[in-house]
Amino acid sequence: xxxxxxxxxxxxxxxxxxxxxxxxxxxxxxxxxxxxxxxxxxxxxxxxxxxxxxxxxxxxxxxxxxxxxxxxxxxxxxxxxxxxxxxxxxxxxxxxxxxxxxxxxxxxxxxxxxxxxxxxxxxxxxxxxxxxxxxxxxxxxxxxxxxxxxxxxxxxxxxxxxxxxxxxxxxxxxxxxxxxxxxxxxxxxxxxxxxxxxxxxxxxxxxxxxxxxxxxxxxxxxxxxxxxxxxxxxxxxxxxxxxxxxxxxxxxxxxxxxxxxxxxxxxxxxxxxxxxxxxxxxxx
Numbered sequence: 001x002x003x004x005x006x007x008x009x010x011x012x013x014x015x016x017x018x019x020x021x022x023x024x025x026x027x028x029x030x031x032x033x034x035x036x037x038x039x040x041x042x043x044x045x046x047x048x049x050x051x052x053x054x055x056x057x058x059x060x061x062x063x064x065x066x067x068x069x070x071x072x073x074x075x076x077x078x079x080x081x082x083x084x085x086x087x088x089x090x091x092x093x094x095x096x097x098x099x100x101x102x103x104x105x106x107x108x109x110x111x112x113x114x115x116x117x118x119x120x121x122x123x124x125x126x127x128x129x130x131x132x133x134x135x136x137x138x139x140x141x142x143x144x145x146x147x148x149x150x151x152x153x154x155x156x157x158x159x160x161x162x163x164x165x166x167x168x169x170x171x172x173x174x175x176x177x178x179x180x181x182x183x184x185x186x187x188x189x190x191x192x193x194x195x196x197x198x199x200x201x202x203x204x205x206x207x208x209x210x211x212x213x214x215x216x217x218x219x220x221x222x223x224x225x226x227x228x229x230x231x232x233x234x235x236x237x238x239x240x241x242x243x244x245x246x247x248x249x250x251x252x253x254x255x256x257x258x259x260x261x262x263x264x265x266x267x268x269x270x271x272x273x274x275x276x277x278x279x280x281x282x283x284x
Contacts (some may be wrong), residue, residue, distance in 0.1 A: 002059075003029070003062050004051075005034040006062050011088070014119045030110065033047055053081075061083075061084050061106075064146065066094040069085045070237045073134070073258055076259075080254075080256075082116045084261040087099070088114065093181070108264070113264060114264075116259045117260045117261075118257035118259060119257060121253070121257065122136060122137045124136065124251055129227070137175070139178030140175065140182055141176065142182065142234075143230055145229060146242070150229065152169075155225075163200070166202045170203040171200065176193050176194070179191040183199050186201045186203050188201035196216065197215065197216060198214070200214075208255050223248065248270055
């Protein structure tokens, strides 16, 4: 089995865990390829791009938090390689395997005891050069006013029909995966991962009656920004560019999915109960 290891650095307390994962993989005869910034050991093949990884992995292990998991999209793209998130961060909605569960999880994967869960992505149409070919997002696309600037006016069209003109700090267009991220903190609903929907969530809208809207992921969304500003921040997950307000955005569901490893006993609803402390009496 061919295993890719990805991570962008973590605290020294986890170095022993990574070494133990390597030991288990080597004992199982796995072929290992590692991100060039993860390991100093020259024993292993390395990759630093999508092109260098393509065809060299059956599964990718992402060591880090949810941000690291999002960054892994850049390397797997449309290859279909499933990704296992090993949580070395904080909340860990995407990187759902804890350090204590890691070795058991690795053994399950080596034995083929896992499923693949397909997650939809957003694609920013026609802006590949601006984001160096990575013009899609697993969590969300967001537009945001520049620091210190006044409110922006965000016109949103769904299948060429005007939804609303939002006077706000910004706006989020989120996937079901991203519904537990930025959109959730802005008051958006939680969608189950297999939902065929997107969420449009305003950020600090001036009109208090404005609420998030759930739309079909078959829809094409267009966004126009106006106001006193001359530019605004456009983000795809953690990648942000400053763009001129004359740019009209067109967003649709990407033609490929991001594949996540789903292990036995892992359940989305159990995860949100634990992560969000639902049902826990924390008054004392």
